[in-house]
Amino acid sequence: MVSRKSELEKYMRFLRLYLNGVFNRLDKELNPTVNIITIKRTNNILNFEILPEYHEINRDFERKSLLFQRLIVEREFEKLGDAIFFEYDKKNKMNGYYSSVAKRNDFIFFVRVGVDRSVFFSHSVLMSTKYTSLVHATIEEVMSEISQRNALVLDSMNFELFNYKETLRRSANNFIASSIDQSLVLSLFEQINNISSLYYENNASTGKIVFAQQKSIKKGHKNIDQILLLSQKVSLYNTRLIRKLLEMCKSGIALLSDGKYVYGICRIVGKFNLEREDIFHIDFLDLYEWEFIYYEKPLIKINHNEIYLPQNEVSYTTFKLRLKELFPKITSKNTNGLFLIMNKALEQKNGTMLVISTNAKSETLRLKSQGFLVQPKVITPDIVKKITSIDGAVLIDTDCICYGIGVILDGMATTNGDTSRGARYNSAIRYVETIKNNKHFSDCLAIVISEDGYVDLISKHTLNF
Secondary structure, three states, rough: OHHHHHHHHHHHHHHHHHHHHHOOOOOHHHEEEEEEEEEEEEOOOEEEEOOOOOOOHHHHEEEEHHHHHHHHOOOOHHHHHHHHHHHHHHHHOOEEEEEOOEEOOOOEEEEEEEHHHHHHHHHOOOOOOOOOOHHHHHHHHHHHHHHHHHHHHHHHOOOOOOHHHHHHHHHHHHHHOOOOOOOOOOOHHHHHHHHHHOOOEOOOOOEEEEEOOOOHHOOOOOEEEEEEEEEEEEEEOOOHHHHHHHOOOOOEEEEEEOOOEEEEEEEOOOOOOOOOEEEEEEEEEEOOOEEEEEOOOEEEEOOEEEEEOOEEEEEEOHHHHHHHHOHHHHHHHHHHHHHHHHHHHHHOOOOEEEEEOOHHHHHHHHEEEEEEEEEEEEOOHHHHHHHHHOOOOEEEEEEEOOOOOOOOOOOOOOOOOOOOOOOHHHHHHHHHHHHHHOOOOOEEEEEEEEEOEEEOOOOOOOOOO
């Protein structure tokens, strides 16, 4: 007979695979962890255990057992989990989420999922809606699905019913519907996806749908220019008609919807009050390809039924590592500033290149005949898009001070190039290798952003010598 503990251990191993399937699609650096907290009453004595049994927290139960027993009596199981993991979460900078409790006679268990706290909050965009991000909506959906299946484990039933793709679809639906104040629209995701799948006169879906609250449509909204209203609104379920109407959506024109119906065509105008969070839009890019966007920030990307979280091609952890390799004394403030600059440069649709070097000033002077010198200025994210709009590199030092823009880099021929990559990438390779081999120059980090948004961090540590 299979023991209860071995069943839970099997369940926990399966949950690990499931969580990795879900969260690796969103951000691998969330690093999900899973534990099962078990409570067994024997002769009126409560025995606690954390699975896996080798977990360091198991050593700490005796000292806090009175607190734990009180929380169990009061049925405050989430508080119990937080109390158990308080010091561990503080040390490891984790956020914990808890399933509901499964109980059979004198045995109780519940599941805890932990994620990296800083990574979770790095994705938080919205403040006034139910979910702050797709990550938030996904965690809530994951815990709901685990809660539904916990009882099946105690009944020795088949619990391998999780499907991470379906979890992501439900999470995306919940997030979109909640954001546009249509939480009861259970199939909104499917409606949008169906629209994206339709051709019109051999053309794939393109165009935009702007979502606003119904009261904002009826009374008007300062950021929505209602160009033309239909005499009879059209249900979003009428996907073929919506697809036909999308043909009008060119040059900033969009369909106007409250999440249930389309009312006409409109244009977004004026300066946004970002705190209101009351206008969102769907951009249809191609067949089965679309984005859910707030202001100018994509919140979800869909490509042929695969759901992705729009994120920086380079994580903060990786970026910091690359800087520290070259500039060990760089401050956290300057690291954060350079990271923000890189992120803003990602918005440059034609791609660009940034070069970070302690020799930025002298290098700009050396290359002045093939670029533009500027008055030294601390670069802030709000001007990055402007100074990266021309060909050539932007030269910045480790204090975020810019000395040159539109600089054409030089460098010796190298075998480290890649003929499958563009001129910008290979120019950076040649330059970095030349600088690396010249004792008169300091090391540098070249950030190459391609037109498709792909980012390469090139330094002497990334070249294949």
